[in-house]
Amino acid sequence: MASRSSDLFAAAQRRIPGGVNSPVRAFRHVEAEPFFVERAQGAKVWDVDGNEYIDYVGSWGPAILGHAPSVTINAVCEAAARGLSFGIPNPLEVEMAELLCKWMPAIEKVRMVNSGTEATMSCLRLARAFTGRDKIIKFDGCYHGHVDALLVKTGSGALTHRRPDSAGVPQAFVDLTISLPFNNAELVRAAFRQNKNEIAAVLLEPIPANAGLYFPRQDFLAILREECTKQGALLIFDEVMTGFRVARGGAQEIYGVAPDLSALGKVIGGGLPVGAFGGKAEIMDQLSPDGPVYQAGTLSGNPLAMAAGLAQLRELERINGWKLLEKLGAQFEKVARDAISEARIDVTLHRIGSMFCLFFASEPIVDLSGAQRSDLKMFAKFFHACLKRGVYFAPSQFETGFISTAHTPEDIERTGAVMREALASL
Numbered sequence: 454m455a456s457r458s459s460d461l462f463a464a465a466q467r468r469i470p471g472g473v474n475s476p477v478r479a480f481r482h483v484e485a486e487p488f489f490v491e492r493a494q495g496a497k498v499w500d501v502d503g504n505e506y507i508d509y510v511g512s513w514g515p516a517i518l519g520h521a522p523s524v525t526i527n528a529v530c531e532a533a534a535r536g537l538s539f540g541i542p543n544p545l546e547v548e549m550a551e552l553l554c555k556w557m558p559a560i561e562k563v564r565m566v567n568s569g570t571e572a573t574m575s576c577l578r579l580a581r582a583f584t585g586r587d588k589i590i591k592f593d594g595c596y597h598g599h600v601d602a603l604l605v606k607t608g609s610g611a612l613t614h615r616r617p618d619s620a621g622v623p624q625a626f627v628d629l630t631i632s633l634p635f636n637n638a639e640l641v642r643a644a645f646r647q648n649k650n651e652i653a654a655v656l657l658e659p660i661p662a663n664a665g666l667y668f669p670r671q672d673f674l675a676i677l678r679e680e681c682t683k684q685g686a687l688l689i690f691d692e693v694m695t696g697f698r699v700a701r702g703g704a705q706e707i708y709g710v711a712p713d714l715s716a717l718g719k720v721i722g723g724g725l726p727v728g729a730f731g732g733k734a735e736i737m738d739q740l741s742p743d744g745p746v747y748q749a750g751t752l753s754g755n756p757l758a759m760a761a762g763l764a765q766l767r768e769l770e771r772i773n774g775w776k777l778l779e780k781l782g783a784q785f786e787k788v789a790r791d792a793i794s795e796a797r798i799d800v801t802l803h804r805i806g807s808m809f810c811l812f813f814a815s816e817p818i819v820d821l822s823g824a825q826r827s828d829l830k831m832f833a834k835f836f837h838a839c840l841k842r843g844v845y846f847a848p849s850q851f852e853t854g855f856i857s858t859a860h861t862p863e864d865i866e867r868t869g870a871v872m873r874e875a876l877a878s879l
């Protein structure tokens with residue numbers, strides 16, 4: 454069908470690989486072409502053809518206050534008027550570091566970077582240097598950005614495109630990465646036994662949200678904490694998605710487990726390109742210029758990004774955003790469950806606060822293999838049926854949905870009606 458979006462996508466494909474700058478955006482999983490966004494405000498996005506959607510992707514997580522919130526826009530404009538980038542320390546970097554350490558007490562020192570990928574990559578290098586070991590344990594379906602060593606049985610776009618391992622990663626790197634099923638503590642213990650004094654770190658999303666959304670079993674995180682301490686390995690939580698979304702202190706606050714290092718991103722940048730990693734001071738002090746581990750960034754701690762992130766985080770706290778998000782999330786869960794039970798289709802709904810996933814599969818789903826039992830054809834049909842009716846969910850079964858504080862109860866009510874119609878049409 455002729456549209457401005459399809460013209461743009463045709464042009465994009467001639468000059469950008471796959472027509473996109475990040476693979477999930479290509480809509481391949483739902484066998485379609487993406488729409489191009491004209492603008493976004495609050496919970497809504499408008500495409501270049503004038504269609505309006507209630508958005509549950511929220512830029513894949515950062516837009517926790519909805520799109521273009523005035524506090525953030527004002528903070529960015531004010532910062533921009535003072536200069537876009539200095540490459541010299543600026544006061545906002547100190548404010549951001551103070552805030553991150555206060556909200557996540559396991560973080561004693563923190564470095565800002567420009568993406569979640571950089572954050573996890575730097576955690577790994579630091580863990581290897583600190584422990585003097587090379588191997589790492591990760592979990593099938595957890596996504597940690599496009600770091601070479603972490604593109605083994607990974608989630609998100611790689612999983613969506615049925616290539617959880619990437620070409621171009623040397624076998625030598627893959628050999629250092631042990632990927633295990635999530636939620637299986639026995640296999641972690643066995644891996645430690647088989648690789649005595651070789652494991653530098655256990656790295657995970659404490660709430661895996663890049664292969665759909667599922668949860669750690671009772672005690673799983675505590676067991677990992679205990680094993681890492683016993684074995685002299687570092688525990689690294691990748692809270693790029695969950696950090697400051699599921700709670701003020703992230704998943705580590707909810708589960709009461711303190712990692713040695715944490716990776717952050719998404720919400721802390723308020724929509725600008727930001728990541729951060731931090732943890733125990735004795736580990737972080739290994740970084741250059743104090744220590745031997747090199748890590749740097751021309752634009753790291755960029756004043757616009759700091760201003761956007763600080764404005765968003767402070768506003769979240771001011772309005773007690775997490776309480777509001779839980780309320781909206783609970784309403785979403787109710788309308789979704791009503792729609793699902795009416796349709797009598799096997800759909801498993803998982804939710805924590807403002808994060809959710811509808812798996813087209815039966816329960817229980819506690820790991821990647823469970824998520825992969827989902828009916829992807831059914832998911833794609835559901836996605837299109839909702840999109841046609843003005844509700845935009847992530848274009849892949851293996852992604853998480855996000856509610857923002859800008860979603861109104863009416864938006865969610867309307868979404869419930871759309872889901873009911875969509876499910877009935879399958």
Ligand SMILES: *Cc1c(COP(=O)(O)O)cnc(C)c1O
Binds near residue numbers: 567571596597599728
């Ligand atoms: C999005 C994400 C990343 C990667 O962050 P980028 O900013 O896209 O590099 C890493 N880990 C998790 C858990 C994520 O959700």
